[in-house]
Amino acid sequence: MPASSLNPAVPIPQAAAAERPSIPSILHEWVTTTDHKRLGLMYIMAGLLFFVISGCMAALIRVQLAFPNNDFLPPQMFNRMFTMHGTAMVFLVGMPIIAGLMNYLVPLMIGARDMAFPRLNAFGFWIFLFGGGLLYFSYLAAPGLSGAGSAPDVGWFAYSPLTGKAFSRGHSTDYWILSIMISGIGSIASAINVIVTVITMRCRGMTLMKMPMFVWIVLVVAYLIVIVLPPLTAAQIMLLLDRFLGAKFFDTQAGGSAVLWQHFFWIFGHPEVYVLILPGFAVATEIIPVFSRKPIFGYAVMVGASVMIGFISLGVWAHHMFTIGMSAMSNTFFATSTMLVGIPTGIKLFNWLGTMWGGKIRFKTPMLFCVAFLFQFLCAGLTGIMLAVAPFDWQLSDSYFVVAHFHYVLIGGLLFTIFGAIYYWFPKATGKLLSEKLGKWHFWVFLIGFNLTFGPLHIAGILGMPRRIYTYDVGRGWDVWNLLASIGVIFQAVGILFFVGNILWSLWKGKKAGDDPWDAWTLEWSTTSPPPPYNFEVLPEVRSRRPLWDLKHPTDPDWKYE
């Protein structure tokens, strides 16, 4: 154990100013840290880095599709682009940013000093990072060191038998399998950590039904990760055995089934969508009450709805497979279960509305992102209902309608709330407020860009445009919608520039945040910004869901009524 790490109490700016530590020692501290806040920040930063990379890939994809018969990208490169874009956005952007938010916030919100297994936490982060590196390494290494192939080009879903040795020579698919598999280990480690932390480390008085809603939803997310990532890992092990040892799992020539992979993949893949969107709900459920100045409407029902989503989502996977020729009975079953997920989701939407109803809503940037989230998630949920209707899905599945739908979920739902979360908790993490002015520019430009990109793609899908095509012909009615979508990307890119600029500018010159800039109610706002390594000098004790409300309104506390 190096001596310098024995005293890591440096992240507080004032202390840093006193004796400026050398860059290597700072680096050493961050690399060896087991502090949940630093790991959380590293997760988020790594996620944002991968976000920019795969966002650029998305931009290139849109350039290629802006015009019919475009040859900006050759087909193979295009296929690698969308594979890497999808894979990275799910596994290297969504998952780590979520893991980062969970890591940063859960101990602070439940009044604990760290996660339950701090070393495992560090391990989870590093193996995710190395796994992500390995995925991108395929661009360099796959042809150089081992002959054929380059980055994976089989889609993020990697349907067999396209991934079999016969159709995917070289090692590109192996890179996909291995990197996702090991970053999956990291996700499982971090999910177990979250569950254990929430179950065993809540501060005195915080019963399960007094936890902040964020913690509840994150608990459901962690449970989902623990249950649904192993099926993906198992399927990947089978595929690996197929590719390296000649096993026959997905070898259709030897009687293997191409459909089995789809089942295994979507048993993971669909709950994964909830793993990604539920943290969005979690963030919205924290931000909306604070900026509406009211407690969350129907806490118990919100908890119930989250848990219901966690359960029902395990039984809906085959709605990705309505076109594989399942029996009418199975199709109806999965259509039904899928529509059932809409019910708890609808309850949540109404409860958010109920929270805003009668409030005094302050439209700070975090709230703006959450309101946009509500609207866009409404759209996404409704197109989701359409896709759940099995016969309608025979037309819509694998068309651009689906692309538009899930980008409304993942950008309109998740990314908007992540932006909201960053605007909301950035002051806590850095002690500086983000600029409201730049934040509003970011919001509006990105909002326009996002809707301009993905709104028209619904129509392209309705006009029969399939997904994952690198080019299309004139005269099929798709040109104008694609052009609009590509123009939208420019706005989105500008929006992201505002965001990055805002972060840099605010770190440099931002207003001091103080402990509690938003007049909020959960425990993280009772400590300093940024919090000391131990979070709380004295572990707090709570009597209600809004401990800081109780303190701010001693004559009218929550605990009397819950």
Next chain:
Amino acid sequence: MPGNETKPSSETPTHIALPAPTMWPMVTAFGITLLVTGLVTNLAVSVVGLVVALVGAVGWWRDVLPADRHEHVPVVPPSERAQPVQVAAGRVEHLKLGQAGHRVRVPAEIHPYSSGLKAGIAGGAVMAVLALGYGLIRHGSLWYPINLLSAAAVPTLATATTEQLRAFSSTGLAVGIFAHGVVSLLVGFVYAVMVPMFPRRGWLWAGIVLPLFWTGLFYGTSKFINPALAGRVDWPWFVVCQIAFGMVTGYVVARSERIETRQTWPLAARIGIESQEERE
């Protein structure tokens, strides 16, 4: 992490034990990554990875065996600690509704949910009798209205001739009872929760307005929901059935005694620790 094991004390300690920083998890992760990278590059990489992973694992074990290693972080001086939470100066508006202060769940008085289920059953029964009566009178068949209802979900009935619709169909009967039962119960339930929310003249809403409203909805979509029914429906009878359902359901709900929702009371009063007077 001893956080949850130590007794909380009101005194601020001078040092707090936190898990010691360590590089071994990272080394282990790196080793594992190299281990799998070897599969797609060169086995030598795997060998190196295995060694690195083992070294990392041993280092990691030494961190936690026999006991977790900690470092003691000094607590920052009071001037750099968080400020005590200030009591808010502003006032909290109160909702007029409900007498127990402003912390209410609206509405304060409800019909018990069970009354909705009962009402749904009653309304559903009355409606079924009327519909069956229609079938007997107009088509001389009890099964006709049932089959028509089931045609929403059963493709063979949806394309059946009127003759076939008059005949008995076991699928039709099962689906019909199921569909009618589910919808009646749900609507009854909705009545129980929503009737207290309407302003005056609950019977008008429950008995006339709502049935007409959903009849209108159905009128607009019947072609898609149930083409067989849409082609044969006798709208006056249909409306009569719906209004009868609404009337009966609304009546049964309204007859039930309203109860005050428990949520309007503070927790303490609910669990009986404090008496009502002790509240403000």
Next chain:
Amino acid sequence: MGAARRRKPKILRREGIRAARATFPLTQNHVNPARISKLKRLGLVVAGGTGSWAFGADSAQVHSIANIFKPLSAPAEAVYEISLLALLVCAGIFLVVGSLLAYAVVKFRSRPGDEGTEPPQIYGSNQLEMAWTAIPILIVFVLVLVTARTTADVQNHPLPEDSLKVRVVGHQWWWEIHYPDHGVITANELHIPVSSRDQRRPTALRLESADVIHSFWVPQLAGKTDLIPNRANDMWVEPYQTGTFLGNCAEYCGTQHAKMLLRVVVETPEEFARWIASQKAPVVQDSSAQAGRDLFFNTSCVNCHRISGTAAEGVFGPDLTRLMSRSTLAAGAASNTPENLRLWVQNPHTIKPGCLMPDMQLNPAEVEKIVAYLLTLK
């Protein structure tokens, strides 16, 4: 062949094709025949291809905009109806929730003078929460009933005994089409007869795959069904209008997934019978292309392609027996003109980069000979 021949020859490099296509205006669902002839007069290459068979104006119609809300076939119509229902329901919910949200945003925003005051703290309302649980359940229940009916209706639809049976086999990246009852094999262009409301002539499709998963999707005719190796799927279509319907492979199947286009030519029963007859007629050896024929059979072309009645019996590539009766090459990647054919034989990768047909390294003279032979395969 008539129409294709009459088109004015044009040098077709890749850019050439693009330029020509780019000038082709958006085709409406029902292309005005007058406009088509005008285009023909202009000598443009019609990418959407009017088909090389000189049918009546009706059959030549290209339904190039595959709007799923303009169904022209029985299963697509069933899907369309439930789609409209779903759309209506969703639009209703959208209006209600959207306006509630808009109202809340406008009405409940904090106003000057609100500082320091907090609104009434309301925890929720069991009644409201119950209501917005029960009402969505009702909506879902109705949708489930209709979904159950439509799903079973389309999937278990009884077809008449004498309906046309076609076997479609997906390949990377083209479609192999068999008419088992007629002994006809073709590729990429599926010819089927038109139905009318009183005279049903549905076509039963059996879908299989030779390599990876593909998906058969012609939006105006039916929803998509996957072609999966080691598994046979069934679907059916029953078009009510003649004309050429465009579709794509809808499941990602590798490099050239984008250019795995599909066209379905719906013809009157008489036209269809004529087409079948012409496909079944014995192959006439055209002596004018003897040199090309020899070259064809002496290079490895025959390893992959089949020409009925000859030694060419390959199954990896499309059947070439009646190549010139098809309006496009390479699964719709280019229209079937002698120029494009030349380009294709010379190096397929200029038209369809990454496709599985290798560049045979033929010299220009050899290309000419092969193309001359292929042009005789009418």
Next chain:
Amino acid sequence: MAAASSPTISAAAEWKLPSKRKVGLICLLATESALFTIFVVAYLFYLGKSLNGPYPKDILSPPWLASVALLSSSVTVVLAERAFLRGNLGRFKLMLFVTIALGVFFLGATALEWKRLITHDQFTISSNLAGSTYYSLVGLHASHVVIGLLLLSLVWVLSLANWVGPEQHERVEMLSWYWHFVDAIWIVVFTVVYILGR
């Protein structure tokens, strides 16, 4: 500070939360169960679907002895844990050794079975679907046995060096839970492979 001024819960009220290690291990076992479930499903899905031999019914015979050995190691590990709790370290070491020996015996039996299948019956992972599912499922279980044995051996070696004290009780208990899990999984694997699978 939040705690300082918030109304405190009566000091007598216990605030006791579950043990971290136990909850963590339960989560780990849940995730492992999900992993095994998928392999079991694949096994059952491909039962009798192999296009060519050798078929399991001709070549597999239930390894009764090895199974008894593995299952009885669950008993010995409980005995070891009890001895540890009572502070009887000698008995603890002995019982731990017996557990390890039984585990090694099980692994050896599996290795011999694989050797026979591969060299004698030409039944490999690439022979057919049965081979793929058999080797992957049994192999996955065996790898868990190996991990369990490594951990048990580690504890055993440390206890020989007298580095294991009573404060490690929970860790020992967790290890025994893991070992029980490996055994329980074997019951499932055994049923699927050697009873349903033939």
